[in-house]
Amino acid sequence: MPADEPLTPPHGKHGKHGKQGKHGKHDEPARTEDAATRAQHAATRAQDTTPSAQDAPARKSDEAPARHDGGGSAREDGNTPARKGGRRLLPARPEGRRLHPVTPWRRAWAPLAAVLAAVAHDVGRAREWAGHLTPGWVLLALGVLLPVAAGYGFLSWWCTSYLLTDTELRIRTGLFFRRTAHLRLDRVQAVDVSRPLLARLAGVAKLKLDVVGTESKDELAFLGEREAVALRAELLARAAGMAPEEASAAGEAPSRALLRVAPRTLVTATLLLSSAWIVPLVVAAAVTAFAVFGAQSLWAVGAGGVPLLGFAWSHGLGRVVREWDWTVAESPDGLRLDSGLLDRRHETVPPGRVQAVRLVEPLLWRRHRWVRVELRVAGTDDDESGVLIPVARREEAAAVLARVLPGVDVAAAPAAARPAPRRAGRCVPVFRRGYRHGLTDTLFVTRTGLLGRRTTLVPHAKVQSVRFAQGPWERRNRLANVTVDDGAGGHATARLRDEDEARALVTGRRR
Amino acid sequence: MTSRTPRAGIPDEAADPAAGTGWRGLQPALLPLRRLLLLATLLPAAVACALALALTVGGLWPVCAVLPLAAAAWGWGALGRNWRSWRYAERADDLLIARGVLWQELTVVPYGRMQLVEVTSGPLERRYGLATLQLHTAAARTDAEIPGLSPAEAERLRDRLTELGEARAAGL
Numbered sequence: 092m093p094a095d096e097p098l099t100p101p102h103g104k105h106g107k108h109g110k111q112g113k114h115g116k117h118d119e120p121a122r123t124e125d126a127a128t129r130a131q132h133a134a135t136r137a138q139d140t141t142p143s144a145q146d147a148p149a150r151k152s153d154e155a156p157a158r159h160d161g162g163g164s165a166r167e168d169g170n171t172p173a174r175k176g177g178r179r180l181l182p183a184r185p186e187g188r189r190l191h192p193v194t195p196w197r198r199a200w201a202p203l204a205a206v207l208a209a210v211a212h213d214v215g216r217a218r219e220w221a222g223h224l225t226p227g228w229v230l231l232a233l234g235v236l237l238p239v240a241a242g243y244g245f246l247s248w249w250c251t252s253y254l255l256t257d258t259e260l261r262i263r264t265g266l267f268f269r270r271t272a273h274l275r276l277d278r279v280q281a282v283d284v285s286r287p288l289l290a291r292l293a294g295v296a297k298l299k300l301d302v303v304g305t306e307s308k309d310e311l312a313f314l315g316e317r318e319a320v321a322l323r324a325e326l327l328a329r330a331a332g333m334a335p336e337e338a339s340a341a342g343e344a345p346s347r348a349l350l351r352v353a354p355r356t357l358v359t360a361t362l363l364l365s366s367a368w369i370v371p372l373v374v375a376a377a378v379t380a381f382a383v384f385g386a387q388s389l390w391a392v393g394a395g396g397v398p399l400l401g402f403a404w405s406h407g408l409g410r411v412v413r414e415w416d417w418t419v420a421e422s423p424d425g426l427r428l429d430s431g432l433l434d435r436r437h438e439t440v441p442p443g444r445v446q447a448v449r450l451v452e453p454l455l456w457r458r459h460r461w462v463r464v465e466l467r468v469a470g471t472d473d474d475e476s477g478v479l480i481p482v483a484r485r486e487e488a489a490a491v492l493a494r495v496l497p498g499v500d501v502a503a504a505p506a507a508a509r510p511a512p513r514r515a516g517r518c519v520p521v522f523r524r525g526y527r528h529g530l531t532d533t534l535f536v537t538r539t540g541l542l543g544r545r546t547t548l549v550p551h552a553k554v555q556s557v558r559f560a561q562g563p564w565e566r567r568n569r570l571a572n573v574t575v576d577d578g579a580g581g582h583a584t585a586r587l588r589d590e591d592e593a594r595a596l597v598t599g600r601r602r
Numbered sequence: 603m604t605s606r607t608p609r610a611g612i613p614d615e616a617a618d619p620a621a622g623t624g625w626r627g628l629q630p631a632l633l634p635l636r637r638l639l640l641l642a643t644l645l646p647a648a649v650a651c652a653l654a655l656a657l658t659v660g661g662l663w664p665v666c667a668v669l670p671l672a673a674a675a676w677g678w679g680a681l682g683r684n685w686r687s688w689r690y691a692e693r694a695d696d697l698l699i700a701r702g703v704l705w706q707e708l709t710v711v712p713y714g715r716m717q718l719v720e721v722t723s724g725p726l727e728r729r730y731g732l733a734t735l736q737l738h739t740a741a742a743r744t745d746a747e748i749p750g751l752s753p754a755e756a757e758r759l760r761d762r763l764t765e766l767g768e769a770r771a772a773g774l
Contacts, residue, residue: 469740555715555741559708566706576741597710598698 187254195244279330346422360482363455371403414481446579467579515587528585547583625689632750644674714770
């Protein structure tokens with residue numbers, strides 16, 4: 092019976108899609124399915140359901156919440172007209188579990204913000220326009236726009252679903268342009284649950300999936316909090332190679348806390364950062380100067396100052412809020428990072444995928460022997476470094492790093508770094524004192540920075556290519572630079588080394 | 603392919619005698635191709651410059667058209683030096699690519715890290731009997747490229763590199 096379509100158990104394999112590529116994304120053309128074609132599909136599905144039927148009992152426990160939250164009522168609404176007229180009013184609901192019904196509201200604020208931004212941008216024009224507004228227009232706008240927006244929100248939620256099969260997670264989205272993302276479970280690298288502030292209030296969470304070979308992260312927003320955690324646990328267990336039946340029963344893998352950044356340490360460390368002072372000061376000075384001398388109206392000051400204040404926020408207090416209660420825990424899936432005062436973020440750093448590590452030591456942190464640890468992980472785009480530890484004592488950081496880079500002696504790295512030769516001062520006068528480079532059995536180590544230090548560690552096993560570069564003036568002084576590219580698109584440069592040393596480095600000790 | 607002895611001024615220690623293969627240079631046909639491109643841009647530029655200046659300002663100004671001509675003359679020699687500086691060597695475990703006259707660069711790509719080896723040949727290159735080999739690793743910055751190979755050599759290299767890459771493939 093075609094009208095029962097949404098009731099079909101989510102594990103049913105859809106004959107049509109199952110044969111498409113295993114991973115990657117497909118843009119499906121919009122299709123309007125009438126009852127006849129749907130019946131056909133239902134038939135093909137009935138045949139295809141059998142192979143995956145054995146894992147049905149295992150997943151039942153997980154389906155229960157999905158059906159409870161909103162699924163029940165919406166399903167009734169959708170099917171009533173279909174039963175009456177033989178044709179559906181609503182488009183075909185893709186099989187699979189549904190997102191949390193709060194989801195359509197998440198973009199509700201966007202048009203409002205756009206209007207506000209337009210008003211702030213050009214106050215005079217906005218006032219002029221407001222003069223033309225009559226109650227009739229306002230009513231018309233509200234009467235037309237609101238239902239349209241609400242309808243669109245509802246329909247896009249209606250058309251979005253996810254489905255966990257034996258081998259992959261399928262996410263279907265799109266009202267007009269259907270898109271199906273097939274994420275192969277054995278390629279899942281990380282699954283992060285994040286809870287933005289508003290979502291926290293609503294009791295929902297966002298699930299972000301990092302899959303090898305895809306450019307952007309796919310996300311499921313929003314799921315009920317318990318559902319999100321359960322799905323994350325199951326995905327990770329399946330990604331680790333557990334059988335489906337065990338995976339759903341396994342629950343969250345146990346984790347052991349390795350490090351927790353005390354609020355006091357975090358606040359002190361942030362205050363000791365020069366950027367925490369300089370950026371807000373410069374911004375405040377700029378805004379004041381603008382307000383006193385240049386500005387015609389308060390609006391203009393606001394329009395100019397708000398982005399600057401946002402910038403200042405992200406360097407000062409915002410940093411504390413973001414990195415509040417930073418916890419690093421060890422679990423079989425990798426290192427878990429939890430952080431945030433308002434928005435709680437949960438990240439997983441998969442073991443063995445770390446390509447490079449950077450230790451940052453600002454000048455004023457050195458007395459406390461504090462470092463900040465940043466990672467470059469394969470699969471993440473560009474050279475945006477993820478933070479592993481916002482601030483910790485060096486020994487603590489080394490202990491955590493030992494888990495991230497198994498078999499690598501991180502503690503020996505700083506000692507191995509030797510300064511650039513004295514004559515390097517002829518190429519780079521003062522700063523050459525900060526240039527250091529060294530090799531250990533497992534690591535390529537470089538350091539730069541005279542006051543604040545940055546040490547980059549690249550394991551030899553992750554080096555993709557090595558480059559020797561020498562300009563004319565460097566050749567005169569018998570100096571050269573050696574650059575190492577890691578697998579995450581980053582690089583580390585040992586600057587101004589002795590020419591012979593550099594050449595031996597590039598050509599000599601290759602595996 | 604010509605096998606040449608390294609010139610003075612270019613590092614030759616990089617060649618590994620144990621590997622048995624020396625440095626190889628690029629096809630001589632690459633030089634006329636590049637010089638043709640140089641003249642094809644700078645000569646019209648000189649003519650256009652002279653015409654524009656003669657029609658607008660007049661006087662002695664059209665003499666400024668000598669500048670593109672001087673650039674072409676300098677470029678003629680520079681292209682030759684640059685062509686001579688390009689060399690590559692296949693060693694037991696990695697491929698070396700050296701290039702540059704004033705700013706010298708030597709790139710080393712281990713066979714095990716190559717993910718994709720690409721041979722391209724544009725219309726002009728085909729006319730001159732040339733092909734370009736490009737290596738891709740997991741690092742986007744690795745832009746190891748060898749221009750001006752003969753198509754046969756490019757294919758031989760591609761097959762050999764792919765084969766060696768498969769044999770020594772190491773995971774990320």
